[in-house]
Amino acid sequence: MRLAISTGGGDAPGLNAVIRAVVLSARARGWETWGIQRGFGGLLGDAECMELDRDSVRGITHLGGTILGTSNRGNPFRYVVPGPDGAPTEIDRSDELVRAFRHHGFHALVSIGGDGSLQIAERLGAKGIPVVGVPKTIDNDIVGTDRSFGFVTAVHVATEAIDRLHTTAESHDRVMVVELMGRHAGWIALASGVAGGADAILIPEIPYDLDRVAEKVMERERSGRRFSIIVVAEGAVPKGGTTTLLEKAGAGTVDRLGGVAALVADGLEARTGKEVRSLVLGHLQRGGSPSTSDRLLALRFGAAAVRAVADGAFGTMVALHAEAMACVPLADVAGRTRTVPLDSDTLLTARDLGISLGD
Numbered sequence: 001m002r003l004a005i006s007t008g009g010g011d012a013p014g015l016n017a018v019i020r021a022v023v024l025s026a027r028a029r030g031w032e033t034w035g036i037q038r039g040f041g042g043l044l045g046d047a048e049c050m051e052l053d054r055d056s057v058r059g060i061t062h063l064g065g066t067i068l069g070t071s072n073r074g075n076p077f078r079y080v081v082p083g084p085d086g087a088p089t090e091i092d093r094s095d096e097l098v099r100a101f102r103h104h105g106f107h108a109l110v111s112i113g114g115d116g117s118l119q120i121a122e123r124l125g126a127k128g129i130p131v132v133g134v135p136k137t138i139d140n141d142i143v144g145t146d147r148s149f150g151f152v153t154a155v156h157v158a159t160e161a162i163d164r165l166h167t168t169a170e171s172h173d174r175v176m177v178v179e180l181m182g183r184h185a186g187w188i189a190l191a192s193g194v195a196g197g198a199d200a201i202l203i204p205e206i207p208y209d210l211d212r213v214a215e216k217v218m219e220r221e222r223s224g225r226r227f228s229i230i231v232v233a234e235g236a237v238p239k240g241g242t243t244t245l246l247e248k249a250g251a252g253t254v255d256r257l258g259g260v261a262a263l264v265a266d267g268l269e270a271r272t273g274k275e276v277r278s279l280v281l282g283h284l285q286r287g288g289s290p291s292t293s294d295r296l297l298a299l300r301f302g303a304a305a306v307r308a309v310a311d312g313a314f315g316t317m318v319a320l321h322a323e324a325m326a327c328v329p330l331a332d333v334a335g336r337t338r339t340v341p342l343d344s345d346t347l348l349t350a351r352d353l354g355i356s357l358g359d
Contacts, residue, residue: 001026001029001030001031001032001107001108001309002031002032002034002104002105002106002107003022003026003031003032003033003034003106003107003108003109003110003306003309004033004034004035004036004049004101004104004106004108004109004110005019005022005023005033005034005035005036005052005068005109005110005112006035006036006039006040006042006068006109006110006111006112006113006117007019007039007066007068007069007070007112007113007136008039008040008070008071008072008074008111008112008113008114008116008117008120009039009070009072009113009114009115009116009117009136009137010070010072010114010137010138010286011064011065011066011070011286011287012114012136012137012138012148012149012150012153012154012286013064013138013149013150013153013154013286013287013288013289013290013291013294014136014149014150014153014290014294014295014297014298015064015065015066015070015112015136015150015298016057016060016061016063016064016065016066016067017060017061017149017290017294017295017298017299017302018112018134018136018149018298018299018301018302018305019035019052019057019060019066019067019068019112019302020057020060020061020299020302021298021299021300021301021302021303021306022110022302022303022305022306023052023053023054023056023057024054024057025302025303025306025307026306026309027053027054029306029310032051033051033052033053034049034050034051034052034104034106035049035050035051035052035056035067035068036049036068037049037050037068037069038068038069038070038071038074039069039070039071039072039074039117040071040074040076040097040120041069041071041074043097043100043101043104044074044076044079044093044096044097044100046074047069049104050068061295061299062289062290062295063289064286064287064288064289064290065287072116072253072254073252073253075116075120075252076092076093076094076096076097076120076124077092077093077094077120077123078090078092078251078252079091079092079093079252080251080252088250088251088252089251090251090252094123094124094127095127097124098124098127098128098129101129107130108130108131108132108309108314109121109124109129109130109131109132110131110132110133110134110302110305110306110309111124111131111132111133111134112133112134112136113133113134113136114135114136114137114139114141114142114148115137115141115142115334115335115336115337116254117133117136118133118135118142118317118330118333118334119334119335121133121330121334122315122330122331122333122334123334125314125315125330130309130312130314131314131315131330132305132308132309132313132314132316132317132318132327133305133316133317133318133330133333134301134302134305134317134318135148135149135301135317135318135319135333136148136149136150137150137151138150138151138153138154138181138188138285138286139151139181139182139183139185139187139188140182140185140187140188140338141182141183141184141185141187141337141338141339142317142333142338143332143333143336143337143338144317144319144328144332144333144338145317145319145320145321145328146319146320146321146322146323147297147320149290149294149297149298149301150286150290150294151187151188151294152291152293152294152297153288153289153290153291153294154181154188154285154286155188155191155192155195156291157281157284157285157288158178158180158188158189158192158196158281158285159191159192159195159196161178161196161279161281161284162178162192162193162195162196162197162198162229162231163196165178165229165279166196166197166227166229169227169228169229170226170227172227172275173226173227173274173275174227174274174275174276174277175217175227175228175229175230175265175268175269175272175274175275175276175277176227176228176229176230176276176277176278176279177230177232177261177264177265177268177276177277177278177279178229178230178231178232178261178278178279178280178281179232179233179234179258179260179261179278179279179280179281180192180231180232180233180234180281180285181233181234181281181282181285181286182203182204182233182234182235183234183235183257184204184235184243184337184339185203185204185205185233185235185337185338185339185340186201186203186204186205186206186233186235186236186339186340187340188233188285189201189202189203189231189232189233189236190203190233190340190344190346190347190350191346192231193231193350193355194346194349194350194353194355196229196231197229198229198230198231198355199216199217199220199228199229199230199355199356200213200216200217200228200229200230200231200355200356200357200358201230201231201232201350201355201356201357201358202230202231202232202233202236202260202264202357202358203233203235203236203340203357204233204235204236204237204243204339205339205340205342206342206357206358206359207237207238207239207240207241207358207359208236208237208238208239208357208358208359209238209239209358209359210238210264210267210268210271210358211271212356212358212359213230213264213268213356213358214267214268214271214272215356216228216356217230217268217272217274218272221272221274230264230268232260232261232264233260234257234258234260235257235260236260236264236358243255243257243260244257244258244259244260244263245257245258245259246258246259258280261278261279261280262278264278265277265278297320300320300325301318301320301325304318304325304327305318308327313327315329315330315331316328316329316330317329317330317333
């Protein structure tokens with residue numbers, strides 16, 4: 001068996017732990033293991049494929065990022081090249097990728113990625129590549145698994161940032177608005193907002209009314225609490241409005257979300273007369289070493305993926321179900337988003353604690 005590994009999409013703490021678990025588990029079975037660099041770039045001439053042995057993965061469990069590199073612009077079905085007029089255009093290079101996969105003598109692929117990468121994996125499986133997916137995203141928005149690795153670490157980082165904002169906000173009697181990642185799901189904002197003692201949390205699942213958020217700020221003002229912390233998910237939308245974008249999707253890309261914290265800050269300042277500052281935590285949520293729980297989950301996912309390959313369970317994604325490992329069909333996962341249920345216990349807890357959700 002010659003097993004290939006790819007890491008695609010945005011990086012997440014724990015990627016290297018998955019790679020190490022796949023390599024060690026496969027090598028224990030006598031298999032070869034190869035890493036495809038830069039997403040699928042190593043099969044499309046943009047990077048290389050490198051053999052991974054025990055020495056290659058020694059001491060990488062605690063490291064952030066990925067030793068293979070990654071890309072969120074290398075979709076082989078929508079590969080961007082210059083058009084006749086010089087403008088970017090998309091072509092389908094998936095057949096070329098399949099030929100390269102077979103040319104390298106690979107027998108199976110472990111694709112570690114988020115929603116976009118898993119959609120690609122599912123389509124490559126339909127083209128004959130034996131593939132097993134591993135769910136990777138700090139956003140925790142992959143359907144079919146209770147949790148994806150990287151999420152807990154991102155929440156830890158965000159919660160620490162919120163803790164630090166409390167002291168400076170209280171010192172200056174300010175309202176602080178912090179924007180967190182998550183795309184169209186509010187898992188990071190909700191978890192870190194509740195844990196960090198936010199006064200309002202705005203998530204994509206609940207369109208917000210700034211008048212209601214302003215009421216919360218002024219209610220605190222009247223009670224002698226002259227500062228407030230507002231946590232906003234990057235995909236939060238106002239009632240009757242749309243998602244705030246930094247950049248509309250172009251060839252081979254997806255929409256870049258961002259800027260909602262500044263809009264919320266401007267609106268609150270106009271409504272309350274208080275000084276309001278905004279902060280975008282951004283890629284700090286992705287970087288650094290994975291937490292203990294994310295390291296363990298990533299190692300479990302990697303080992304489970306190799307077991308799935310050994311069992312011939314191709315066209316599936318390994319998943320966490322009630323703290324046990326399972327396999328779910330990629331067809332049931334790809335193209336779907338796991339959002340926060342409105343009856344989520346964490347969301348209900350936020351309401352019970354008096355946190356405004358903007359509605």
